[in-house]
Every structure is written in C-alpha cells, then in structure tokens.
Amino acid sequence: xxxxxxxxxxxxxxxxxxxxxxxxxxxxxxxxxxxxxxxxxxxxxxxxxxxxxxxxxxxxxxxxxxxxxxxxxxxxxxxxxxxxxxxxxxxxxxxxxxxxxxxxxxxxxxxxxxxxxxxxxxxxxxxxxxxxxxxxxxxxxxxxxxxxxxxxxxxxxxxxxxxxxxxxxxxxxxxxxxxxxxxxxxxxxxxxxxxxxxxxxxxxxxxxxxxxxxxxxxxxxxxxxxxxxxxxxxxxxxxxxxxxxxxxxxxxxxxxxxxxxxxxxxxxxxxxxxxxxxxxxxxxxxxxxxxxxxxxxxxxxxxxxxxxxxxxxxxxxxxxxxxxxxxxxxxxxxxxxxxxxxxxxxxxxxxxxxxxxxxxxxxxxxxxxxxxxxxxxxxxxxxxxxxxxxxxxxxxxxxxxxxxxxxxxxxxxxxxxxxxxxxxxxxxxxxxxxxxxxxxxxxxxxxxxxxxxxxxxxxxxxxxxxxxxxxxxxxxxxxxxxxxxxxxxxxxxxxxxxxxxxxxxxxxxxxxxxxxxxxxxxxxxxxxxxxxxxxxxxxxxxxxxxxxxxxxxxxxxxxxxxxxxxxxxxxxxxxxxxxxxxxxxxxxxxxxxxxxxxxxxxxxxxxxxxxxxxxxxxxxxxxxxxxxxxxxxxxxxxxxxxxxxxxxxxxxxxxxxxxxxxxxxxxxxxxxxxxxxxxxxxxxxxxxxxxxxxxxxxxxxxxxxxxxxxxxxxxxxxxxxxxxxxxxxxxxxxxxxxxxxxxxxxxxxxxxxxxxxxxxxxxxxxxxxxxxxxxxxxxxxxxx
Amino acid sequence: xxxxxxxxxxxxxxxxxxxxxxxxxxxxxxxxxxxxxxxxxxxxxxxxxxxxxxxxxxxxxxxxxxxxxxxxxxxxxxxxxxxxxxxxxxxxxxxxxxxxxxxxxxxxxxxxxxxxxxxxxxxx
Numbered sequence: 019x020x021x022x023x024x025x026x027x028x029x030x031x032x033x034x035x036x037x038x039x040x041x042x043x044x045x046x047x048x049x050x051x052x053x054x055x056x057x058x059x060x061x062x063x064x065x066x067x068x069x070x071x072x073x074x075x076x077x078x079x080x081x082x083x084x085x086x087x088x089x090x091x092x093x094x095x096x097x098x099x100x101x102x103x104x105x106x107x108x109x110x111x112x113x114x115x116x117x118x119x120x121x122x123x124x125x126x127x128x129x130x131x132x133x134x135x136x137x138x139x140x141x142x143x144x145x146x147x148x149x150x151x152x153x154x155x156x157x158x159x160x161x162x163x164x165x166x167x168x169x170x171x172x173x174x175x176x177x178x179x180x181x182x183x184x185x186x187x188x189x190x191x192x193x194x195x196x197x198x199x200x201x202x203x204x205x206x207x208x209x210x211x212x213x214x215x216x217x218x219x220x221x222x223x224x225x226x227x228x229x230x231x232x233x234x235x236x237x238x239x240x241x242x243x244x245x246x247x248x249x250x251x252x253x254x255x256x257x258x259x260x261x262x263x264x265x266x267x268x269x270x271x272x273x274x275x276x277x278x279x280x281x282x283x284x285x286x287x288x289x290x291x292x293x294x295x296x297x298x299x300x301x302x303x304x305x306x307x308x309x310x311x312x313x314x315x316x317x318x319x320x321x322x323x324x325x326x327x328x329x330x331x332x333x334x335x336x337x338x339x340x341x342x343x344x345x346x347x348x349x350x351x352x353x354x355x356x357x358x359x360x361x362x363x364x365x366x367x368x369x370x371x372x373x374x375x376x377x378x379x380x381x382x383x384x385x386x387x388x389x390x391x392x393x394x395x396x397x398x399x400x401x402x403x404x405x406x407x408x409x410x411x412x413x414x415x416x417x418x419x420x421x422x423x424x425x426x427x428x429x430x431x432x433x434x435x436x437x438x439x440x441x442x443x444x445x446x447x448x449x450x451x452x453x454x455x456x457x458x459x460x461x462x463x464x465x466x467x468x469x470x471x472x473x474x475x476x477x478x479x480x481x482x483x484x485x486x487x488x489x490x491x492x493x494x495x496x497x498x499x500x501x502x503x504x505x506x507x508x509x510x511x512x513x514x515x516x517x518x519x520x521x522x523x524x525x526x527x528x529x530x531x532x533x534x535x536x537x538x539x540x541x542x543x544x545x546x547x548x549x550x551x552x553x554x555x556x557x558x559x560x561x562x563x564x565x566x567x568x569x570x571x572x573x574x575x576x577x578x579x580x581x582x583x584x585x586x587x588x589x590x591x592x593x594x595x596x597x598x599x600x601x602x603x604x605x606x607x608x609x610x611x612x613x614x615x616x617x618x619x620x621x622x623x624x625x626x627x628x629x630x631x632x633x634x635x636x637x638x639x640x641x642x643x644x645x646x647x648x649x650x651x652x653x654x655x656x657x658x659x660x661x662x663x664x665x666x667x668x669x670x671x672x673x674x675x676x677x678x679x680x681x682x683x684x685x686x687x688x689x690x691x692x693x694x695x696x697x698x699x700x701x702x703x704x705x706x707x708x709x710x711x712x713x714x715x716x717x718x719x720x721x722x723x724x725x726x727x728x729x730x731x732x733x734x735x736x737x738x739x740x741x742x743x744x745x746x747x748x749x750x751x752x753x754x755x756x757x758x759x760x761x762x763x764x765x766x767x768x769x770x771x772x773x774x775x776x777x778x779x780x781x782x783x784x785x786x787x788x789x790x791x792x793x794x795x796x797x798x799x800x801x802x
Numbered sequence: 803x804x805x806x807x808x809x810x811x812x813x814x815x816x817x818x819x820x821x822x823x824x825x826x827x828x829x830x831x832x833x834x835x836x837x838x839x840x841x842x843x844x845x846x847x848x849x850x851x852x853x854x855x856x857x858x859x860x861x862x863x864x865x866x867x868x869x870x871x872x873x874x875x876x877x878x879x880x881x882x883x884x885x886x887x888x889x890x891x892x893x894x895x896x897x898x899x900x901x902x903x904x905x906x907x908x909x910x911x912x913x914x915x916x917x918x919x920x921x922x923x924x925x926x
Contacts, residue, residue, distance in 0.1 A: 025819075028814075028815050028818070029815055032813065032814055032815040065858060065860075068858055068887065069812075069813050069816075071887055071908075072813060072816055072887045072908040073813055073815050073816055075887065075908050076815065076816055076819050076908055077815070077819075090887075168869075171865075171869075171896060171899065171900060172863075172865045172866050172868075172869045172896070172900065173865070173896075174857065174858065174863050174865060174893050174896075175892045175893055177863070200842075200843065200846065201843075203839070203842070203843075204839040204840075204843075204861070207839070207861075222863075222866070223861065223862050223866070224862070224866050224869070225842060225862060225866055225867070225869075225870040235842060
C-alpha cells in the first residue's frame with residue numbers, strides 16, 4: 019500500500035483528531051497548573067502521543083514520528099511517576115503541540131522545511147533531557163499487595179504503576195466482580211464504570227477466565243476506593259457487582275510515619291491522607307498472610323534488561339525487606355505550596371520556555387506590521403482536513419428521505435406514462451390533482467433533504483475556540499500580560515465552512531485584545547482593576563444567526579485619538595469628523611487606510627488590519643460591530659448566518675433587472691409613497707413606526723436608469739443593530755438559491771456577494787446585505 | 803475456504819493499514835475491530851485462525867485480551883500477534899509471556915508480516 023493522496027489525507031484526518039484531543043487535554047492540565055494532575059488525563063495525553071507515533075510511523079512521516087517518540091517518552095515518565103509535571107514540562111508539551119501542527123501542515127502540503135526539521139531535533143533533545151529521576155524507592159509497595167501473580171501479569175506497565183500509587187497512598191483496594199450477558203456486557207460495564215468513577219479509580223478491567231455460562235462473561239475490576247465500604251456498597255446497589263477487599267500488608271511502622279510526615283507539606287495530599295490513614299487501620303486488621311517470595315510475578319525477569327535502570331525497577335531484593343516502605347513520596351508526586359495555584363496564564367511561564375522554540379515569531383507589540391503580515395504571522399488555525407464527522411443517525415435519516423423521493427419519482431413516472439398514452443385531451447381534473455399532490459410531496463421531501471444536508475454540515479464553534487485558547491496562552495506569554503480567558507457557547511453550531519473561515523478573524527481580534535486592548539498588570543493595578551485581565555470569547559445563537567463576541571476589560575478605545583488618526587490619514591475630512599457620532603467614529607477603525615503600521619503604537623490599541631477582518635467577515639455574509647467604553651473595555655460582535663450553502667432569497671426587480679436578496683436578512687417589505695421620503699443631513703431616510711430608517715435606491719446605487727414610480731417597494735434589511743430600507747421597483751417572490759462566487763474583476767464590486775442560477779437559465783446577482791448596510795451610511799458621506 | 807484473522811487496533815488508520823496488508827495475502831479474510839470489548843463479542847461468533855491485537859487500548863488492554871483467549875478452552879490454540887511500538891518493551895514481554903507468539907513493531911515491513919501470516923496460518 020503506497021501512501022497515495024487518499025492515504026495521506028486519511029493520515030492527516032486522523033492525526034488532526036489526535037492533536038485536537040491532545041490539545042483539549044493539555045488545556046485542562048494547563049488550567050490546573052500547580053494542582054496534582056488527574057492521572058487519567060496524563061494517561062490520555064500519553065495515549066495520544068503513542069497513537070500519533072504509531073500512526074506517523076506507518077505513514078512514513080518520520081519527523082512527526084520522531085517528535086512523537088520523544089513526547090511519548092516524556093509522557094511515559096510522567097504517567098509512571100518518574101517525572102514531575104511542572105511548568106517547564108507543561109510549556110514544553112504545549113510547544114510540541116504547536117510543532118506537531120506545523121509538521122502536519124507541511125505533511126499535508128507535501129513540503130518539508132529545514133527550519134522545522136531543526137526545531138524537531140532541538141525539541142526532542144530538550145524533552146529527552148527533562149526531569150531528574152525521582153528518588154529511588156527501596157521497596158516496591160506492590161509487594162505488599164496480595165494479588166495473584168496471574169492477575170498481576172496482565173497489567174500493562176501503566177496499570178501497574180497506578181496500582182502501586184494506590185497502595186503507596188494507602189487507598190483501599192477492591193476486586194469488583196461482575197457478570198454480564200455476552201451480547202451487551204459493554205453497556206453493563208460502561209454503567210458500572212460510571213458508578214465507580216466518582217468513588218475512586220478503576221485501575222484495570224480484566225475479563226475473567228471463567229465466564230459465567232455459555233452466554234455470559236465476567237469481569238474483575240481492580241478498584242482503588244476513595245470512600246469507605248458502606249459508601250461503595252451503596253454506590254453499587256442495583257448492579258451485578260460483588261465486592262471483595264484486596265489485602266495489603268502494613269508497611270513497617272517507621273515507614274508509615276515517614277509516609278504521613280512527608281505527605282504533610284502538600285495541600286492535595288493533606289486532603290487524601292486522613293482518609294488513607296483510616297483505611298490503614300482497617301487493613302491492619304486484615305489477615306496479614308505473608309506473600310511467599312515465589313508468589314511474586316514470574317514474568318518480570320525480562321524487565322531489568324529491557325528498561326533503563328530507574329526508580330520503578332522491580333526490587334531484586336526480597337519482598338520482606340524492611341526499607342522505608344512505599345518510598346516516601348518523592349517531591350515528584352507532591353506539588354508543594356510553592357507551585358502557582360492559580361488557573362491563569364501567567365507571564366512567569368515565559369522564563370521557563372526558551373523563546374527560540376515558539377512556533378511563530380512573536381510580533382513585538384508596537385512593531386510595524388502590515389495587516390497581511392499579522393494574519394499570517396501566526397500559524398493559521400484552519401483545519402487541515404475538509405472532513406465533517408456526521409452522526410450515523412443523521413445519515414440514516416437522509417438515506418430514508420432518498421428512499422421516499424424514489425417513491426415519488428415512481429409515481430410521477432407513472433403519471434407521465436399515462437399522460438403520454440392518453441394524450442393531452444384526456445387529461446382530467448383528477449389527473450391534475452394527483453400531479454399536484456405528488457409535486458407537493460416532492461417539495462416537502464426535498465425541503466427535508468436539504469435541511470438534513472445542511473445539518474450534516476454543522477460543527478460546534480468550540481472547535482475553533484479550543485484552538486484559540488491555546489493561542490491565548492502563547493500570546494499572553496509573549497506580551498507579558500496576565501489574562502484569564504472566559505469561553506462560553508462552544509456548543510453553538512455553525513456551517514463547517516464558516517467555522518473554518520472564522521478562525522483567522524477571531525485569532526486576529528484576540529491577538530489585538532491581548533496586545534493592545536489589555537493593559538499591563540501594573541497599569542491595571544494603578545487604575546484600580548484586578549491584575550489579571552479577562553478576555554471573553556462567547557457564542558450565542560440568535561434565530562438564523564450566530565453572534566460571536568470577543569471582549570476584554572482593558573482600557574477601551576479612545577475615540578478622540580481615533581478621530582485624530584482618521585483625519586491625519588485622510589480617511590475622513592475635518593468637517594465629516596464634526597458630524598460623526600461616537601459610534602461612527604469607533605467604526606472608523608474598520609476603514610481601509612485607517613490602520614497603518616504606525617498607528618499600532620500611536621493608538622493605545624486597535625487598528626491592526628481590522629479592515630481585513632471586516633472583509634473576511636463580509637465574505638461570510640457577516641458583519642462586525644464594536645462597542646467600547648474608555649476604562650471599561652472593548653467588545654467586538656460578529657454576526658454570522660448559520661449556513662452559507664443554500665439560502666432562501668427574495669427576488670426583486672430594479673430597472674428591468676432581477677436581483678436576489680438573502681431572505682435571512684430581510685425583516686419586512688413596505689410600500690412607500692415618494693413624498694414619505696425625507697432628507698436628513700443630506701441622507702435619505704424614512705420614518706418607520708417612529709424610527710428613522712436609512713434609505714437607498716438600488717437603481718441609484720448601481721447607476722441604473724431610474725424610473726419614475728408612484729410608489730416604492732422598500733425591502734427592510736437588517737443585521738445585528740443595523741437597519742436599511744432598499745427601494746426596488748418590483749417583487750418577484752421567493753426561491754432557494756445556491757450562491758456562486760464571482761470571479762475575476764467582478765469580485766470587488768461592492769454590494770454584490772455572488773451570482774445564482776434561477777433554474778430557467780437566468781443568472782441573477784445576489785445582493786451583499788452586509789456591504790449595503792455599510793454603503794447606506796458611506797454613500798451619503800461621500801456625497802457630502 | 804478462506805481463513806479468518808481478527809485485527810484489534812483502536813487507531814483507525816493503523817487498523818486499516820494492517821487490514822489491507824493482511825487482506826493482501828491470498829486466502830485470508832479479515833475481521834477488524836477497534837476495541838477489546840468488541841473483540842470479546844466477536845470471538846464466539848467467528849472461528850478465527852489468528853488474532854492480531856494492539857496492547858494499549860481504551861477499554862480492556864491487549865494483554866487482558868490475550869490472557870482471556872489463552873484461558874478459554876475454545877480459543878486457547880489460536881495464535882496471537884501483538885502490535886507494539888518502539889519503546890514499550892515491558893508490555894511486549896508480558897504479552898509474549900502470556901502466550902502471544904509474535905510481536906509486530908510499528909512501522910513494520912509488509913513482507914515480514916506476510917511471511918509470519920503464512921507460517922502461522924499454514925498457508926502455502
């Protein structure tokens with residue numbers, strides 16, 4: 019099997035999934051910095067690196083494989099307790115993740131840059147050198163556990179480590195036996211695991227050698243309980259589980275006290291040790307049947323020659339060795355109070371990571387940058403794959419619809435056949451009714467099919483949010499700020515295409531918020547704010563649209579300086595500036611030509627290529643809006659349609675031409691007499707239920723001959739808070755359309771988002787409502 | 803009549819890659835699954851002549867699967883191959899000690915796998 023392009027895309031798709039999962043887990047670890055890491059989480063990350071290594075090896079991706087190998091090693095040492103998960107290790111892992119993404123990007127494009135290859139080498143070397151080995155425990159706590167050698171022999175190294183940790187901490191161990199029917203044992207086990215998980219740790223799941231009958235299967239779960247026996251029994255009520263305690267022989271007296279003493283400094287240990295201590299007494303009462311030396315696992319002789327000598331090596335001495343049992347918890351397992359117990363991105367982390375390893379060259383705040391440069395300076399957050407995961411239930415539904423459509427097709431065929439044989443004359447009213455019924459059925463089914471297909475394209479916007487969260491960490495470190503990222507609404511669904519296209523504009527806005535919106539910790543303290551700033555990323559569905567907010571509680575935008583800069587740059591004239599409201603002034607930051615390199619440092623804040631962001635959003639039929647209050651912060655609101663693929667449109671006629679207006683932005687249609695049109699400050703407006711509505715004539719906007727009319731049809735469109743009345747001559751009705759982009763020169767025509775085929779070989783242009791809304795204000799201003 | 807080989811591997815791309823290589827051997831039919839649980843369910847439903855299993859998997863690990871197979875009188879004679887990656891020697895040794903006959907280190911050469919399959923499946 020040669021790794022052709024299909025194989026490559028499969029590889030990229032699976033590797034992307036692995037990296038996404040890895041990134042999510044790392045983020046959780048990062049947020050819990052300074053706390054003891056959840057072993058399941060560390061193991062999950064290890065498994066991800068392990069899978070990535072195997073996968074990339076299979077597909078001949080040597081650089082990824084090499085880096086994954088180094089990462090897996092590091093994680094293996096972590097999960098086996100040979101290495102402490104400190105800030106430096108976490109930073110290294112996060113940088114490695116970035117590198118993986120860059121590598122995967124190159125793999126997908128079939129390129130290999132030398133810079134990246136060199137970085138892989140540096141990183142692999144750095145990871146290999148990380149971490150001092152933990153103190154050597156002289157006695158293996160596992161030897162105190164009475165468990166059949168046979169059972170012990172099926173543990174993986176990791177499971178064995180978890181078991182050892184539980185013994186060492188004095189956790190009560192149980193064997194939970196449960197028999198299930200062979201046909202659905204996995205459901206039963208999942209349920210049992212769900213019950214057990216809150217009560218402690220499921221260390222291993224062993225299928226029993228003696229299944230319960232021909233159609234049954236039994237499992238032994240080795241379980242470390244954080245609760246007492248009564249609570250465990252209550253928790254398992256109603257399950258087929260039977261409990262039996264595993265006996266652990268007490269460690270030597272001195273060793274026990276050493277263990278407890280050593281545990282004292284740790285906040286996390288303190289919370290568990292009293293419970294552990296309680297168990298200890300209980301266990302001491304258990305029969306301390308000495309384990310004969312021969313009973314030790316027979317499989318281990320291989321180990322010393324295979325693994326490097328380390329603290330986890332099996333004791334070669336007898337199990338009864340007095341030793342300071344359990345190995346006093348080495349510092350490696352006990353994060354002291356000196357670690358930083360905050361859930362935040364702290365600038366201090368910067369010291370731990372050599373700058374040279376960061377993925378994208380950091381842009382120093384205030385450095386001259388062109389908008390394009392900023393957009394590409396960070397690794398793009400777009401996915402490398404074009405795939406969407408679809409729930410099989412949804413697909414089944416679609417297949418069913420196709421089945422029903424085939425039925426309708428058969429009926430129509432029958433009708434067509436009878437019409438052909440009888441001729442037009444014989445066509446009865448009954449025939450017409452039947453045909454109409456079938457057509458209605460066809461219409462309903464097609465609508466359902468369309469809806470189903472659109473749903474299949476939906477993905478949660480959280481996919482982008484996760485990637486951005488990682489970015490925030492990096493930028494924060496580079497900018498020397500302290501920031502907490504507040505994310506919500508990640509479950510809101512959008513068309514895959516939109517989610518992909520959103521990642522760059524969002525990245526840009528977030529970068530701006532951190533670089534320029536948020537003040538330095540000292541400046542914040544001086545103005546009476548908490549040291550740590552909050553950057554918010556929120557999504558919310560509002561009808562057919564999704565609103566995404568990027569906010570910060572920084573210094574806000576100084577509109578006076580926006581005005582100065584806009585005048586200096588010739589974006590507006592002085593007299594125009596006089597007439598502008600604060601909101602209009604703020605919106606100038608989206609004007610091309612407003613943001614130039616120098617304005618970055620001149621303007622305590624934004625302006626870096628926001629016109630680019632605005633254009634990107636415009637391509638998605640979305641609009642961007644800014645709110646800002648000095649001293650309190652800034653918020654950008656991005657309003658986007660849920661999908662772009664197929665839209666319902668209103669067809670309108672102007673000067674004999676037809677245009678399509680996306681119906682999702684049409685609020686209402688009104689009829690207006692020419693005398694109702696007023697002029698306020700040289701702009702045409704209408705009064706709509708007491709509100710002033712900006713008004714444009716489509717004919718005038720596209721420089722078409724205007725016809726004298728006795729009344730105008732006015733299509734009222736709106737996005738977010740913006741409203742605009744568009745005057746047209748005729749209304750032709752509604753139709754579903756698929757918008758095709760315009761190529762070449764037509765691409766830059768303002769007010770047109772694309773073209774569509776109406777099905778009768780007529781091609782019409784589709785209005786870009788977002789652009790028209792802006793034009794509605796700008797046109798008048800230019801004329802002024 | 804073709805002989806059946808069970809492949810247990812949770813990584814989709816690896817699973818399909820290995821399946822493609824096994825399937826390329828004439829006279830072999832492949833059954834694949836992504837989890838140890840599924841493998842336990844499949845065992846009574848087919849007559850497998852060979853099982854190839856990964857070690858690190860989410861539900862039950864490959865060692866447990868090997869142990870289960872070797873302890874069950876119905877399956878104990880089915881030869882088992884383990885799939886491992888570099889660096890997991892201890893798990894590999896345990897697998898062999900539990901009764902697996904061969905181990906495949908990813909990435910391995912298709913040629914060597916084919917030779918092993920022919921040997922254990924007693925194909926010409």
